[in-house]
Amino acid sequence: MIGWSCLLVAHEGQVCGQSRSFGISRGRSVFGGSVLSEGRGVALRGSRVVVGLALCVALVGGVPGTARAAGGAVEWTPCPEDPAVQCGRVAVPVDWSRPAGERISVALARRPALDPARRVGSLLINPGGPGGSGVDFTMFADQVFGPEIVRRFDIVGFDPRGVGRSHPVLCPDSETPSVFPSSAEELERLVAGNARRAQACRRLTGPLFDHVDTSSVVKDLDAIRAALGERRISYYGVSYGTLIGQQYAEQFPGRVRALVLDSNMDHSLTTARRYLLTESSALEESFGQFAAWCRTSDKCALREQGAVKVVDELMAKADKGELDDPENPGTKIPPEELSRRLLGSMYDPGFWPGLGTELAGLQEGARTRQAFREDVVEDPYQAILCADFEFPVRDFRQVRALAAAARRVAPHTRVNPLGWTDILGCKGYLPGARNPQRSYRIKGTPPILVTNGRYDVATPYPWGVNAARQIPDAVLLTYDGVGHGDYFLSACVAEAVDRYLLTVRTPPRGTHCPQGPLPVRLSQRPGFTLAGPR
Numbered sequence: 009m010i011g012w013s014c015l016l017v018a019h020e021g022q023v024c025g026q027s028r029s030f031g032i033s034r035g036r037s038v039f040g041g042s043v044l045s046e047g048r049g050v051a052l053r054g055s056r057v058v059v060g061l062a063l064c065v066a067l068v069g070g071v072p073g074t075a076r077a078a079g080g081a082v083e084w085t086p087c088p089e090d091p092a093v094q095c096g097r098v099a100v101p102v103d104w105s106r107p108a109g110e111r112i113s114v115a116l117a118r119r120p121a122l123d124p125a126r127r128v129g130s131l132l133i134n135p136g137g138p139g140g141s142g143v144d145f146t147m148f149a150d151q152v153f154g155p156e157i158v159r160r161f162d163i164v165g166f167d168p169r170g171v172g173r174s175h176p177v178l179c180p181d182s183e184t185p186s187v188f189p190s191s192a193e194e195l196e197r198l199v200a201g202n203a204r205r206a207q208a209c210r211r212l213t214g215p216l217f218d219h220v221d222t223s224s225v226v227k228d229l230d231a232i233r234a235a236l237g238e239r240r241i242s243y244y245g246v247s248y249g250t251l252i253g254q255q256y257a258e259q260f261p262g263r264v265r266a267l268v269l270d271s272n273m274d275h276s277l278t279t280a281r282r283y284l285l286t287e288s289s290a291l292e293e294s295f296g297q298f299a300a301w302c303r304t305s306d307k308c309a310l311r312e313q314g315a316v317k318v319v320d321e322l323m324a325k326a327d328k329g330e331l332d333d334p335e336n337p338g339t340k341i342p343p344e345e346l347s348r349r350l351l352g353s354m355y356d357p358g359f360w361p362g363l364g365t366e367l368a369g370l371q372e373g374a375r376t377r378q379a380f381r382e383d384v385v386e387d388p389y390q391a392i393l394c395a396d397f398e399f400p401v402r403d404f405r406q407v408r409a410l411a412a413a414a415r416r417v418a419p420h421t422r423v424n425p426l427g428w429t430d431i432l433g434c435k436g437y438l439p440g441a442r443n444p445q446r447s448y449r450i451k452g453t454p455p456i457l458v459t460n461g462r463y464d465v466a467t468p469y470p471w472g473v474n475a476a477r478q479i480p481d482a483v484l485l486t487y488d489g490v491g492h493g494d495y496f497l498s499a500c501v502a503e504a505v506d507r508y509l510l511t512v513r514t515p516p517r518g519t520h521c522p523q524g525p526l527p528v529r530l531s532q533r534p535g536f537t538l539a540g541p542r
Contacts, residue, residue, distance in 0.1 A: 139387075243268065309367070326341055396445075455513070
C-alpha cells in the first residue's frame with residue numbers, strides 16, 4: 009500500500025529495488041471519483057525503469073560481546089557484481105538494548121580510494137528509500153561521485169537492517185485495502201488490513217521486523233565505523249538517508265568528520281496535517297513549474313492547450329468516474345491515481361516530455377505509458393517508516409478534513425499521494441513508533457552541509473530549512489530547481505558537496521544554486537539515476 013520504489017539504475021538501465029503499490033480498490037474515494045483496482049508493484053514512471061529484486065539473507069546466530077567486538081575487522085572479498093568493489097559484513101544485535109542477544113549481519117560494499125597515498129578516509133553512503141541499497145549504490149559510485157571523491161575516499165555503502173542483503177523485511181505478495189477510504193467503514197478495514205499485514209510480515213521476517221527503526225540503523229552505522237577502524241567518518245545521505253545522518257550526528261557527534269544531508273526528512277513534524285500539507289504544497293508548486301515550462305517548450309504535447317487546463321479537465325472527469333484508463337480497458341482512473349502519475353514525473357524534469365504526452369493521451373484515450381516488470385518479495389518501506397513516524401488520525405472525520413485541507417493548498421494536483429500513504433499506511437500498522445518524531449539536540453559536530461531543492465515533491469524545501477535550523481553548525485545550500493536529489497541534478501550543488509567533503513568547508517550561508525535548462529536528466533553521470541519515494 010505504500011507507493012513506488014526506491015530504485016538504483018544498474019547496467020544498461022535496469023533497476024535494483026523494491027516496489028509497493030498503493031492499496032487501491034474499486035468504489036468511491038475521499039477525493040471523489042471511482043477507484044480502480046491495481047496490483048502491487050507500481051513503480052515511478054520514466055525511461056529505463058525495470059523493477060524487481062529479491063535478495064534474502066539468513067539470520068546470524070548470537071555472539072556475545074559488544075557490537076564492535078562482534079563485528080571485528082571486516083573480511084573483504086571481491087564482490088561478484090564487480091571485482092573492483094569489495095564486499096563484507098558486520099555483525100550487529102537484532103535489539104541494541106540486548107547487545108548479547110541474537111544477531112544479524114549487515115552487508116557492506118567498499119570501493120577503495122584510487123589514490124591511497126592521498127586517501128582522506130571512508131565516505132559512508134546511503135541512497136534513501138527507506139529500502140534503498142547502499143551496496144548497489146556503491147557499485148556505481150565511480151559514476152555518481154566526482155573524480156576527486158573517488159580518488160581520495162574509500163566509498164562504503166551498506167544495506168540497512170531489513171533491506172536487501174541485510175536480512176530483508178519480507179511480506180506476503182497480497183493486496184491491501186485502499187489507502188483512500190471513502191467511509192468510516194473503509195477506514196476501519198484499512199486499519200485492520202494494516203495490522204494484519206504487519207503481523208504477516210513479522211511472521212515472515214522474524215524478530216528483526218520490530219527493530220528496523222533508524223535509531224537502530226544509526227547504531228549499526230557506528231559499528232561499521234568501528235569495524236572499518238575509522239575514528240571519524242564522512243557521510244553522504246540522500247532523501248531518507250538524511251534521517252540516518254541527522255540521527256548519527258545527534259548520537260555520535262564526535263565521530264563525524266563531514267556530513268552531507270541531501271534532500272532532507274524532517275523528523276520534527278508530529279502532525280498529519282503539517283506533514284501532508286507540506287508534501288501537497290510541494291507537488292502543486294512543482295506542477296506549476298512543469299506548467300510554466302509546458303507553455304514555452306515545443307517538447308510539451310500540451311503547449312497549445314496548457315497543462316493546468318488539461319489536468320483540471322482530467323481531474324473533473326476523474327471526479328465523475330469518467331476518466332478511462334487506456335492501459336486497462338474497462339477501468340477508470342480516480343483523482344488520486346492521476347495525482348500519483350503527476351508526482352512520479354516531478355522527481356526528474358527529464359520525465360516532463362513524457363508526462364505531457366501521457367496527459368494528452370489520457371485526453372484522447374490513447375496508450376502512452378511504459379510497461380513495468382513486477383517481481384517483489386521484499387517490503388521494508390512500511391516497516392521502517394512506521395517505526396520512525398506516527399501520525400495520530402482519530403477517525404474518518406479527520407481523514408476528510410485532511411483531504412479538504414490538501415485540496416485547498418493543491419487545487420490542481422489535489423494531494424501528494426506519498427504523504428497521504430505515509431500517514432494512512434501507518435495507521436494501525438504498529439502499536440507505536442519505536443523512534444518517534446522529535447526535535448533534535450545536536451551539539452559538538454563539525455560544520456554540516458544541508459542541501460534541499462526549492463521544488464522537491466518527496467522532501468519539501470521547508471523540511472530542509474527546518475532540519476538545518478535544528479543543527480547549530482549546519483549550512484543550508486538551496487537548489488532553486490525542480491526534482492529530488494540535488495547532487496544528481498545540479499553541477500553547482502555537486503561541486504559544493506565535493507569541495508566540502510574534501511575540505512570540510514561549507515559554502516557561505518544563504519548560497520543558492522540555479523536551476524539549469526529544462527528539462528534536465530536527473531543525473532549527468534552515466535550509469536546511475538535516482539528515483540523512488542525518498
